[in-house]
Amino acid sequence: MAGRTVSGDRMRIIAGPEECILYFNGGIRQPLQPLAFGTEHCPTVTVEGHMGPIIIIAVSAGGLSPLRRIIAALPATCAASVLIVSHVGPNPSILPAILGMGGNLPVSHGEDGEPVEAGHVYVAPPDRHTYLDRGRIHLDHGAKVHHTRPAAGPLFISAAEVYGDHVLGIVLGGYGADGAEGSAIKEHGGVxxxxxxxxxxxxxxxxxxxxxDYPDACLPVEKIAAGVALFCAGDRP
Incomplete structure (x- = not known):
């Protein structure tokens, strides 16, 4: 396989149409054919009634267009729960409405104590950090992380600790260093x-x-969108 591996093979930078992307298989990351987040490898996790993988996306300035492409690519049969953190600060946010217009899944701001459902997209509300805890969303007004609230770091860490190798974390464009906590996802077996x-x-x-030094892959948005769509498609195993 082409590509460049750095830091003891912990990260592979993938480029070119012949390359593959990674998928879940019991927490093991393996290369397959192009766009290989295949549904047959979609893990099943049961946490207080919630079943399915967790996808977390961190995005900031300049990332709206890539984010819309990814959400629009998710099929109506998506077996995953998708959580998004955008750096909106305390300002009113219409991001759920924007994403909902072009996608196949319901999109809403997460609410404190709300159960996490498969096939639903949750957006962190303004001025609140979002956490996952045993199948539910929790919000707080804690200290800013990387100078922002909401920040993706708390969500990445809490999801990794609860869902382990069933978590897929994605960092899109933006200012600052938010999302670097994705190392927690790797440490708990996720991608x-x-x-x-x-x-x-x-x-x-x-x-x-x-x-x-944590990503499994760096990919163009086109490959991220197509691969995540395949990963989420179809009936739950």
């Missing part, structure tokens, strides 16, 4: 992907993740 920095309008967040 972490970043948008290719040379494609991102604001590459600081992808670069911060790369410099933290």
């Amino acid at each position: 972490a992907i970043v948008q290719a920095p040379d494609e991102a309008e604001q590459p600081a967040m992808p670069w911060a993740a790369i410099l933290a």
Whole structure:
């Protein structure tokens, strides 16, 4: 396989149409054919009634267009729960409405204590950090992380601790270093992907993740969207 491996083979930067992306298989990351987040490998996890994988996306400035492409690619049969953190600060957010217009899944701001459902997209509400705890969303007004609230770091860490190798974390473009906590996802057996920095309008967040030495792959948004869609498609195993 082509590609460049750095830091003891902990991260593989994948480029070119012949390359593959990674998939879950009992927590083991393996290469397959192109766009290989195949549904037959979709893990099943039962946590207080919730079944299915967890996808977490961190995004900031310049990342709206890539984010819309990824959400629009998710099929109505998506078996995953998707959680998004965008750096909106305390400002009113219409991101759920924007994403809902072009996608196949319901999109809403997460509410404190709300059960997590498969086939639903949850957006972190303004000025609140989002956490996952045993199948439910929890919000708080804790200290800013990387100078922002909401921040993706708390969600990445809490999801990794609860769902382990059933978590897929994605860092898209934006300012700052939020999302570098995706190392927690790797430490708990999950998969972490970043948008290719040379494609991102604001590459600081992808670069911060790369410099933290944790991503499994750097991919263009086209491959992220197509691969995640295949990963989520079909009936739950």
